[in-house]
Amino acid sequence: MTEGWKPVSIGDFCKTDEIQLQTGPFGSQLHSYDYVTEGVAVVPTVAISNGRIDHSALPRIAPDKALALGRHKLELNDILFARRGAQATGKTARVRPEERGFICGTGAIRLRVTAGSKRIFAPFLAALLGDKSSIDWLMFHVIGATMPNLNEGIIKSFLFVLPPLPEQRAIAATLSALDDKIEVNRQMNETLEAMARALFRDWFVDFGPTRAKMAGTAPYLSPDLWSLFPDRLDDAGNPEGWEASTIGDEVRVVGGSTPSTKDAEFWDGSLNWATPKDLSNLSAPVLLKTNRKITEVGLAKISSGLLPVGTLLLSSRAPIGYLAIAEIPVAINQGFIGMLCEKRISNVFTWLWTLENMEAILSKANGSTFQEISKGNFRPLIVVMPNAAILEAFDALAKPLYQRIARNEQESRTLAQTRDLLLPRLMSGELRVAGAVRVVEAAQ
Numbered sequence: 001m002t003e004g005w006k007p008v009s010i011g012d013f014c015k016t017d018e019i020q021l022q023t024g025p026f027g028s029q030l031h032s033y034d035y036v037t038e039g040v041a042v043v044p045t046v047a048i049s050n051g052r053i054d055h056s057a058l059p060r061i062a063p064d065k066a067l068a069l070g071r072h073k074l075e076l077n078d079i080l081f082a083r084r085g086a087q088a089t090g091k092t093a094r095v096r097p098e099e100r101g102f103i104c105g106t107g108a109i110r111l112r113v114t115a116g117s118k119r120i121f122a123p124f125l126a127a128l129l130g131d132k133s134s135i136d137w138l139m140f141h142v143i144g145a146t147m148p149n150l151n152e153g154i155i156k157s158f159l160f161v162l163p164p165l166p167e168q169r170a171i172a173a174t175l176s177a178l179d180d181k182i183e184v185n186r187q188m189n190e191t192l193e194a195m196a197r198a199l200f201r202d203w204f205v206d207f208g209p210t211r212a213k214m215a216g217t218a219p220y221l222s223p224d225l226w227s228l229f230p231d232r233l234d235d236a237g238n239p240e241g242w243e244a245s246t247i248g249d250e251v252r253v254v255g256g257s258t259p260s261t262k263d264a265e266f267w268d269g270s271l272n273w274a275t276p277k278d279l280s281n282l283s284a285p286v287l288l289k290t291n292r293k294i295t296e297v298g299l300a301k302i303s304s305g306l307l308p309v310g311t312l313l314l315s316s317r318a319p320i321g322y323l324a325i326a327e328i329p330v331a332i333n334q335g336f337i338g339m340l341c342e343k344r345i346s347n348v349f350t351w352l353w354t355l356e357n358m359e360a361i362l363s364k365a366n367g368s369t370f371q372e373i374s375k376g377n378f379r380p381l382i383v384v385m386p387n388a389a390i391l392e393a394f395d396a397l398a399k400p401l402y403q404r405i406a407r408n409e410q411e412s413r414t415l416a417q418t419r420d421l422l423l424p425r426l427m428s429g430e431l432r433v434a435g436a437v438r439v440v441e442a443a444q
Helices: 010-015 063-068 122-130 132-141 152-156 165-205 208-215 347-356 358-363 388-428 433-443
Strands: 006-009 019-023 040-043 079-082 092-094 108-113 159-162 243-246 252-254 267-274 292-294 312-316 320-326 336-340 382-385
Touching: 006 010, 010 019, 010 152, 019 152, 040 063, 079 122, 092 122, 108 122, 108 152, 122 132, 122 165, 122 388, 132 152, 159 388, 165 208, 165 347, 165 388, 312 347, 320 347, 320 358, 336 347, 347 358, 347 388
Parallel strands: none
Antiparallel strands: 006 159, 019 108, 079 092, 079 108, 243 382, 252 336, 267 292, 312 320, 312 336
16 A cells, blocks of 8 residues: 555544535425426436536426525535436536535435545545446445445445545546546537537528528628528428428438347457447437447348448437437447438438437337337438538538537547546556656647
């Protein structure tokens, strides 16, 4: 063990009141009817993931209800544990400045390093608890196989090696630099996707340029682009000269399958094989890896074969709607509709079309056990097709937006791998901060 680094447990700090644990409000204190459209955010287990709070998954309560639950209010650098649920238990998140004042949800446990502690730095502890080995330890000790449940006693028994406070701060700063860059990329990708969606919606859903011409309003595109759009709508409400086609006529639609899991020669090869679960946790519509791989023998069992880079993947059941462009060659299981964009419309156009038409896609789903959209029901969906010049102009604007998203995702993946490599070595003292900084600089 590195000199000056001491083995401790979270319970040791609870005994000296340097750490306080607080389980979220009981169900009798917070009901479904307490949630409102606007108000104070509550953090449920589904919002605790990857060391951060997912703001897209936050219900809200009225300010007076939040006041009544004041003992569950979150402060800067509080650490939240998801304490129940097969997919969430053991995951953690650290409270950032903008999340101060949120309310801890019923399925969470709040850990707070008290202001008076001179031995432990909360961001260091948050990084330690977010490490995969820590989560695995917590999951091994949870109570219940069907519905895992984490409690305060298990958290108190968690053992770790404590560096001196200055080293804790340095470790936390090094890891935070990586996490912050990943978060910047995520936020940038949200903006880039919103820009691409707004452009698609204006040109191909609202028919903004044509309607502006009909209204006699000033052009808002460059003259070369403005001149491409018709001056009026036809009797069907589409820009004059545009044609109604179907997605099945514009892209090649394929499905997939699962080689027998009982046959070892099909599995653990070098070829990527995707299921909808691979898309479920993506922060952007970019597939860079799959959880499982198959062999050439396994691939031969899938009629659609190995799909090329650029294939658009749509989960077609359980649930419908996960969407990503494959940046790797990939085979798919039966839970997908794969779209190969080899004709008039690009994969970026098709990605945005699919997002805009998700309600129509869902309306064509059926099934008694779970909803599914079949290829037969998907292919007839309508695509209003402009001329080739407009498609080319659109791709010239939209493709660079997607390409930047893909580059950001690749960078974030590299940064995350670097962080996951550094974290256990820093926490054990095997690698000191000076060496870690050089690794971080090389990764950026």
